[in-house]
Amino acid sequence: MSKTVKEEIFIEKKVIGKNVEKYDGLPLAVGNPLFTDDIFLPNMLYGKFLLSPYPHAEIVEIDESEALKIPGVKLILSYKNTPRIPHTTAGQGYPEPSPYDHFMFDKKVRYVGDRVCAVCAESIEIAEEAISKIKVTYKELPYVLDPEEAMKGEVIIHDEEETTGIYDKKRNIISHVELNIGDFEKDFSKSYYKIEKEFFITQPVQHTPIETHIAITYFDEYGNLVVRTSTQVPFHIRRILSRILEFPMNKIRVIKPRVGGGFGVKQEMVLEDVCALMTIRTKRPVRIEYTRKEEFIASRLRHPSKIWISLGADKSGKLNAIQMKVLLNNGGYGTHGPTVLFNSGSKTLPLYNKAESVSFIGDAVYTNLPVSGAFRGYGATNGYFALESAMDDLAELIGIDPIELRKINHIKEGETSPVFEKLGEGREGVVQYIESSALSECIDLGKKIIEWERWRGKRVRNGSFVRGVGMAIMMQGSGIPLIDMASARVKLNDDGTFHLFVGATDIGTGSDTVLAQILAEEIGVSYDKVKVYSSDTDFTPFDTGAYASSTTYVSGGAVQKAGKLIKEKILEYAAKILEEYPEDLKIEDDFVISQLTQKRISLREIGEKSFYSFEQEQIEVTASFVSPKSPPPFAAHFVLIDVDLETGKIIPIKYVAINDIGTVVHPNLAKGQVIGSIVQGLGYALTEELIYSNRGVPLNPNFLDYKVLTALDIPEIIVKFIETYEPTGPFGLKSVAEININGPAPAIRNAFLDATGIKLNSLPFTPEKVFKVINKIKIEVKKNLHN
Amino acid sequence: MLVKFILNGEDVAFDAYPGETLFELLRRNHHTEVKGNNCKTGECGACTVLIDGEPVPSCTYLAGKINGKNVITVKGIGDYDNPNIIQKIFVEEGAIQCGYCIPGIIISVKNLLDKVSNPTEEDIKIALSSHICRCTGYVQQIDATKKLIEIMKGEKK
Numbered sequence A: 001m002s003k004t005v006k007e008e009i010f011i012e013k014k015v016i017g018k019n020v021e022k023y024d025g026l027p028l029a030v031g032n033p034l035f036t037d038d039i040f041l042p043n044m045l046y047g048k049f050l051l052s053p054y055p056h057a058e059i060v061e062i063d064e065s066e067a068l069k070i071p072g073v074k075l076i077l078s079y080k081n082t083p084r085i086p087h088t089t090a091g092q093g094y095p096e097p098s099p100y101d102h103f104m105f106d107k108k109v110r111y112v113g114d115r116v117c118a119v120c121a122e123s124i125e126i127a128e129e130a131i132s133k134i135k136v137t138y139k140e141l142p143y144v145l146d147p148e149e150a151m152k153g154e155v156i157i158h159d160e161e162e163t164t165g166i167y168d169k170k171r172n173i174i175s176h177v178e179l180n181i182g183d184f185e186k187d188f189s190k191s192y193y194k195i196e197k198e199f200f201i202t203q204p205v206q207h208t209p210i211e212t213h214i215a216i217t218y219f220d221e222y223g224n225l226v227v228r229t230s231t232q233v234p235f236h237i238r239r240i241l242s243r244i245l246e247f248p249m250n251k252i253r254v255i256k257p258r259v260g261g262g263f264g265v266k267q268e269m270v271l272e273d274v275c276a277l278m279t280i281r282t283k284r285p286v287r288i289e290y291t292r293k294e295e296f297i298a299s300r301l302r303h304p305s306k307i308w309i310s311l312g313a314d315k316s317g318k319l320n321a322i323q324m325k326v327l328l329n330n331g332g333y334g335t336h337g338p339t340v341l342f343n344s345g346s347k348t349l350p351l352y353n354k355a356e357s358v359s360f361i362g363d364a365v366y367t368n369l370p371v372s373g374a375f376r377g378y379g380a381t382n383g384y385f386a387l388e389s390a391m392d393d394l395a396e397l398i399g400i401d402p403i404e405l406r407k408i409n410h411i412k413e414g415e416t417s418p419v420f421e422k423l424g425e426g427r428e429g430v431v432q433y434i435e436s437s438a439l440s441e442c443i444d445l446g447k448k449i450i451e452w453e454r455w456r457g458k459r460v461r462n463g464s465f466v467r468g469v470g471m472a473i474m475m476q477g478s479g480i481p482l483i484d485m486a487s488a489r490v491k492l493n494d495d496g497t498f499h500l501f502v503g504a505t506d507i508g509t510g511s512d513t514v515l516a517q518i519l520a521e522e523i524g525v526s527y528d529k530v531k532v533y534s535s536d537t538d539f540t541p542f543d544t545g546a547y548a549s550s551t552t553y554v555s556g557g558a559v560q561k562a563g564k565l566i567k568e569k570i571l572e573y574a575a576k577i578l579e580e581y582p583e584d585l586k587i588e589d590d591f592v593i594s595q596l597t598q599k600r601i602s603l604r605e606i607g608e609k610s611f612y613s614f615e616q617e618q619i620e621v622t623a624s625f626v627s628p629k630s631p632p633p634f635a636a637h638f639v640l641i642d643v644d645l646e647t648g649k650i651i652p653i654k655y656v657a658i659n660d661i662g663t664v665v666h667p668n669l670a671k672g673q674v675i676g677s678i679v680q681g682l683g684y685a686l687t688e689e690l691i692y693s694n695r696g697v698p699l700n701p702n703f704l705d706y707k708v709l710t711a712l713d714i715p716e717i718i719v720k721f722i723e724t725y726e727p728t729g730p731f732g733l734k735s736v737a738e739i740n741i742n743g744p745a746p747a748i749r750n751a752f753l754d755a756t757g758i759k760l761n762s763l764p765f766t767p768e769k770v771f772k773v774i775n776k777i778k779i780e781v782k783k784n785l786h787n
Numbered sequence B: 001m002l003v004k005f006i007l008n009g010e011d012v013a014f015d016a017y018p019g020e021t022l023f024e025l026l027r028r029n030h031h032t033e034v035k036g037n038n039c040k041t042g043e044c045g046a047c048t049v050l051i052d053g054e055p056v057p058s059c060t061y062l063a064g065k066i067n068g069k070n071v072i073t074v075k076g077i078g079d080y081d082n083p084n085i086i087q088k089i090f091v092e093e094g095a096i097q098c099g100y101c102i103p104g105i106i107i108s109v110k111n112l113l114d115k116v117s118n119p120t121e122e123d124i125k126i127a128l129s130s131h132i133c134r135c136t137g138y139v140q141q142i143d144a145t146k147k148l149i150e151i152m153k154g155e156k157k
């Protein structure tokens, strides 16, 4: 076990660390009506969007006359009859760091898939028919798909006056960052070993949550607008809706039922505004869902990017200077642009804190492609592909083992990086020292399990297959420091059980379960004594939402605090009944027990008395937590691959992920987060890519042509945790949700380098691409032989 | 058009619209245990049900053809008060995250366990491969199925 493990971890825990039954597990397994769509409302109308077929065009005329004649068509919304209030669709804390460049509907469309108008009708079929009858006259505008082209400013994508927060409209730059620590040029030039401006490309990929975006809106009996929606950010949705619909916030209730996956794409308002406006105008329940195709083109993507890396090291391999230049293609709108951009540096560069000079330069740029937004990993994924690949190239140059190189340079416990302070989420960050890290141990264990020495550099052949092994290390964060806030409310019932109300948003991660564990542990009761209600803006206290790997850490912090407070209240109350001092009492196994006299009273009795007979009051507390820091979890990934030289196919054979996530609260759920993340990352590395025509038309927006991995495509995956104790986290925990998606792309790239000596710097590594590269090299070798 | 079939062991008669899929028909009749505001093209497997003992994505099956057939949804395999062992083990093994894919997957696992006497890991992967699960990465689902196979072997002894 890690040297970082402090005494605390040995205090016996009763609920934390146990595989308690997932709160919603059985209801989900039997198919209970839990999701947005599973509740039927009478009298419901259906909404449907007309999406732009052009990458860039002005809408000259929308002729709705034919469509409105169809019986059952209730309403058509477009720029002509909707409020024009600039906003961002990003579900972020207020004020949002993303620019206000979006209108409910606009006179202009900026990508294939942009909203033109929307029909509300008695059935989805009628809505679809109406869509086909609407005649739109467009004036096509010149368009630009490449960010470097876009920065020349020949085509301007956002020329409207009302926008705010855009860095440079004339050059389509949403956000620009330049960070200089030390003197990069000087330190780089004096470096003995140099990797200079190595260049990496990442592709657009889609989250493909298995449930697409869906919202159902209606008025309740009191005139409240109820929004039942598949979202990661119910409170942000309420706030944004209130502003852009000019509807009182306290009359809007956002309910998040079970969500069929999010991964970042539901940290975004893509349907709720139009759905809600349809309900306001028709006074009837309205439902809008995206089809799979719409989900691909009109929701959000991971940013396609170009990244340049320069690394300078001295003779021993110690890094002197790191430079990262990032160019993000944000598509037609700037949502999440600034923060993803900052994160691609802030979550990666502190990992190698030995470098005296760090230079980070980046731009997030508008183009006429579909929109990029938040996606698990949030910029770090792109950044790590470049950084961890370049690290292997540096190791090759120096002639040392890449593991050695990383061990010399990675950040360790007690250390800090100036990047933490200088680079936050779209703004400055906070000073931060690493208080828990078992990264070195993670590397050692992974190296052993993958049998590094056995495979590395051996290029074992088997027919047309050649074997290689590669690795990568990474860190992420846990919540956004000094921004993310969560709260929890706990009440004691008359049967001695507790109700926990949290704004935290379980999107399938199991956070309801984990938060109940934290509360049960803190109070000293069993897990089944806690019942959780989460994410209903009318009934649960505020929480920023499920993103930035924040739920277990930040919302968990609030829950632990609430647990402490209610425990105090219960002990004070019990002290009066038992005629003891609260300090002498403790809660154990559903009883309050005096350590002095062994007098005891059950929580049930306390609950009952508090309701009916003695100093009557509801024993209840609320607590909030803002994270002062964002302690990074760490991971080391190793992969063994076979490359088929005849087909170009890369086959991962074995994948090993060793994680330091602090205390493991629920081993099974944590493991699930790690594996799910890895498999998503493997898809990113090997098969997934949204492809566009040269007019910006998405060509493969369906599951047949966009290849998500299935059970047949996955390697053996070994996951292990090395527990540490993070002093700032509840019970020593850190986050787990995002970090593991960052490893597969660089680890596979590095394994391919080991197997073939070829550097693949452009994702994804599809057989076609790999085959071409291998073949080109074969031809060159032949040519050289002839010369 | 009136269609009559057996649904989870009960005779039912539903009115099917022209062109309606079985998926739409089931959901319209409040069988929300069949999930799938999703692909609607048979590619993700979320809406899978058993029709005469074969797993079929209900979103690509015309409701009009269902007359006289035997349909089983995940509710026919087990419900909250009386869950099937597959459902219990899936919960236990952490094979469920968001759960949206799970009703379909449980149908396929049930079909595998019913039909193949001693399924190999490859058999399990093939059975699962008609389903997309974006959350779990499949490993815990494969492990859960292996565990079920062990349990069933034990029962046979």
Ligand code: FES
Residues within 6 Å of the ligand: B035, B036, B037, B038, B039, B040, B041, B042, B043, B044, B045, B046, B047, B048, B057, B058, B059, B060
């Ligand atoms: S919704 Fe039927 S297979 Fe995807």
Ligand code: FES
Residues within 6 Å of the ligand: A210, A260, A261, A508, B095, B096, B097, B098, B099, B100, B101, B102, B132, B133, B134, B135, B136
């Ligand atoms: S558990 Fe979410 S898609 Fe399978």
